[in-house]
Amino acid sequence: MKLATYNVNGVNGRLEVLLRWLDQAKPDVVCLQELKAPQEKFPIKAIEAAGYGAIWQGQKSWNGVAILAMGQEPRLTRKGLPGEPEDEHSRYIEAIVDGMVGCLYLPNGNPYPGPKFDYKLRWFRRLHDYAAELLELEEPVVLVGDYNVMPTELDVYKPERWTNDALFRVEVREAYKKLVGQGWTDALRHLHPGERIYTFWDYFRNAFARDAGLRIDHFLLSSGAARRLTKAEVDKHVRGWDHSSDHAPVWIELQDELVKKTRKTK
DNA sequence: ATGACACCTACGAGGTGA
Numbered sequence: 001m002k003l004a005t006y007n008v009n010g011v012n013g014r015l016e017v018l019l020r021w022l023d024q025a026k027p028d029v030v031c032l033q034e035l036k037a038p039q040e041k042f043p044i045k046a047i048e049a050a051g052y053g054a055i056w057q058g059q060k061s062w063n064g065v066a067i068l069a070m071g072q073e074p075r076l077t078r079k080g081l082p083g084e085p086e087d088e089h090s091r092y093i094e095a096i097v098d099g100m101v102g103c104l105y106l107p108n109g110n111p112y113p114g115p116k117f118d119y120k121l122r123w124f125r126r127l128h129d130y131a132a133e134l135l136e137l138e139e140p141v142v143l144v145g146d147y148n149v150m151p152t153e154l155d156v157y158k159p160e161r162w163t164n165d166a167l168f169r170v171e172v173r174e175a176y177k178k179l180v181g182q183g184w185t186d187a188l189r190h191l192h193p194g195e196r197i198y199t200f201w202d203y204f205r206n207a208f209a210r211d212a213g214l215r216i217d218h219f220l221l222s223s224g225a226a227r228r229l230t231k232a233e234v235d236k237h238v239r240g241w242d243h244s245s246d247h248a249p250v251w252i253e254l255q256d257e258l259v260k261k262t263r264k265t266k
Numbered sequence: 267a268t269g270a271c272a273c274c275t276a277c278g279a280g281g282t283g284a
Binding site for chain 2: 036243
C-alpha cells in the first residue's frame with residue numbers, strides 16, 4: 001500500500017497540480033492538509049473522477065484536512081483531537097483504510113513567543129495523549145501529516161537561523177521527541193539515517209533552487225505498521241512544477257500483510 | 267529587512283496566515 005501526505009496550501013487553487021500528481025504517483029491513500037476551503041467547497045467531484053473516495057473536515061480560509069482512498073470510501077473514525085472542545089480549527093481527521101490512518105496539521109505556532117505558540121504546545125500535548133491511546137489498538141496505526149517541526153538540525157538547511165522560530169524551538173523539538181518516544185517510528189528518518197531530506201521549501205528567496213528546505217512532513221508508524229515499511233520518499237520534483245504548493249508530496253510503501261504472511265509460511 | 271502565495275472581502279487592494 002502506498003500512503004502519501006501532501007500539504008496542498010489551498011485545495012482548489014492547487015487542484016490541477018494535485019490531480020496531475022495523483023495521476024502520476026497513484027497513491028492508494030492520501031492525507032491532505034491546508035485545504036483552505038469550507039466543507040461545501042471541497043472539490044469532491046474532481047477527486048471522485050480521479051478514482052478516489054474521500055472524507056474531509058473543511059474550514060473557511062484556513063486549515064482543513066482530508067483523507068483520500070483509491071477505489072473506496074475511507075471509514076471515518078474521528079474528526080478533531082480530544083482535550084479542548086472549544087478548539088474549532090480543522091486539523092485532525094482519522095479513518096480506517098487498511099489499518100488506522102490519522103491525518104494531522106499541527107499548528108505553525110509563529111510568532112514565538114505568544115498565544116499561537118502556546119496553542120501549538122497545547123495541541124502537541126493533546127496529540128501526545130491521544131497518540132498513546134492509538135498505540136493500545138491491535139491494528140497498525142499511522143499518524144501522518146504536517147507536524148510543523150524539524151526534529152533535528154539535520155532537518156534544516158541552516159539550523160542557527162531557526163532557533164527562535166516556532167518550527168524549531170527547543171520546546172517543540174522536545175514535544176516531538178517525546179511523542180516519538182512512545183514507540184513510534186519516523187519512517188523517513190528510519191529508512192534514511194543521516195541523509196538530508198526536505199519536504200518543504202519557502203516560496204521566497206529562491207529557496208527551492210537553493211535547496212534551502214525543511215523536513216516538517218512526517219509519518220509516524222506504530223510497531224505493527226513499521227514492520228511493514230519498505231520505502232519512504234519525497235516527490236521533490238512536484239515542488240518544481242508551476243503553481244506548486246510550498247510542500248512536496250511525501251509517501252511510504254507498506255508491504256501487504258498478506259504477502260508477508262505468505263512469505264513466512266514458505 | 268526583504269520576499270511568495272492563497273485565502274478573505276468585495277471590486278481594488280489590503281489584511282492575515284505562516
